[in-house]
Amino acid sequence: MPPRKRADAVRNEQTLLAAAAEVFVRSGVDAPIREIAAEAGVGMGTIYRHFPTRSDLVVAVYRHQVEACAEAGPVLLSTEDSPAAALRKWIDLFVDFLVTKHGLAGAMQSDSSGFASLHAYFLDRLGPVCGSLLDAAAAAGEIRADVRPFELMRGIGNLCIGRDDDPRYDARRLISLLLDGLARQQ
Amino acid sequence: MPPRKRADAVRNEQTLLAAAAEVFVRSGVDAPIREIAAEAGVGMGTIYRHFPTRSDLVVAVYRHQVEACAEAGPVLLSTEDSPAAALRKWIDLFVDFLVTKHGLAGAMQSDSSGFASLHAYFLDRLGPVCGSLLDAAAAAGEIRADVRPFELMRGIGNLCIGRDDDPRYDARRLISLLLDGLARQQ
DNA sequence: AACGATACGGAGCACTGTTCCGCTTTGTCA
């Protein structure tokens, strides 16, 4: 076994993952390396050492985001005032994550098998989390009970497609409307 | 009506269309503007004047290629030794054209309606041409008679997807195999 | 032939990806 990584290297890798996620949301997955380095407060060389290609970085952020999104579900459920509020906040995180997810297709040229496995991982991990949020909100009578995680996640995913630079299209607005529709009508 | 274009401007536009088509095939639709300008023997400014954005250029080449491909069908049919030979040559042109077509999706970000209309134009214009080549070859007994233009064009189109830089995948080789299979087995 | 109007070419600028190497930090071992 080779000696384990130095502490600062581990720290930088975490910092980078968080910074890249933030920049991807702000400027897309094609954001300049410099911008990501600046956001993380590290040099460009550090990024290239940890993630030799842009694809490596995007994939790493993807995994990191799936994990963060999955862990956020239960936390939100216990800290927010109501299950419906937790659901809304969770979906906000989910939309941030989708930017990375959609960028992934472009970053991983022609490696459709690797892409498929990441997509499966995503569904396995987040489907149940989304499901428990939906169940909780439904049990509280806050939303209708007949919407399943898959259709909701897919619908939101589709709403987020192609919203690159056209200011006339605001995916988050539409998603908010969708959630309004999800609320149980009294 | 404003005065019509100067002769050299018209000439340059045609030259550019042909040069861009050639470069797209050789280097993809993301080829540097400089390379296209060099191929056409014009300055970069000339390209930007005629086609302000890359998307404009790609769309123009697309239309130009559809037209050229459509006109080539009857010509090949009358100049080649056999309908099957004409079909093979025509498909060769068609594959060149597909490079532009696939690049189009990337170049036209989020303008799916414009893309759809171009796609319809493509089918309307080339379907019949491909059909007449197929019919002629079938009538000559050179190929089986139960393959329709749409499925052939679509099949070839799909074979050309994702062959960007992986040297292990050669779309033209597979297409050639497909055409061998199309030949009437004696 | 002369003279706008139109179009051309490409130098120049801004921005980005990627490499490379001198310097700093870390972990270890006496």
Added chain:
DNA sequence: TGACAAAGCGGAACAGTGCTCCGTATCGTT
């Protein structure tokens, strides 16, 4: 603890690209 490799870091420097701008050349008209 102090010293010293090794691991890691930062960012200057280089190369390639998109796009603009304007002096120059060409065209069409009178």
